Amino acid sequence: MILEFAKLFIKNDQIEAFIAVMPKAEAVISKAKGFKSINFKRSVENPTTFVAMIEWETLEDHTVGFRESELFPEWRAVISPYFESAPEVEHFAIA
């Protein structure tokens, strides 16, 4: 099991719109092979920063399978209009 921790930097005037599309984004990514769960959270210290915490069966399910699938442009089309800047992605495994 791999945890993708993707920090998403959202435009200040687009916060509510971004929150509103979360269920649609989840519906897209949950079709991916190896997808286990997604959890959006919001930073307390930086309220325009959100995180998508996504569990995958393997690293490659995200970095190869999902990113090279037709679902990836669909996912980005749903969420990227609200991005202020590029996401920062890091993966974590059981220690």
Place this chain on the structure above:
Amino acid sequence: MILEFAKLFIKNDQIEAFIAVMPKAEAVISKAKGFKSINFKRSVENPTTFVAMIEWETLEDHTVGFRESELFPEWRAVISPYFESAPEVEHFAIA
């Protein structure tokens, strides 16, 4: 519910020792008021970076209650000898 996401930067030659003290660290912090759970994970991209994902009932349970309690120096005494540099802490709430 608040998620504390604490990035821990570990000395390269102290990784195994750090992993070995994780249960002791958990035993200390799990005594804190408002503590719900802790999960240590290791970065895939940066193998000397670990994260402690800690769930608290409220933000203040961490930032005030725990940090001002006698448990805090005990917690730091267990884990900080392995730190290469200061942790980076951010809190996340339900979006």
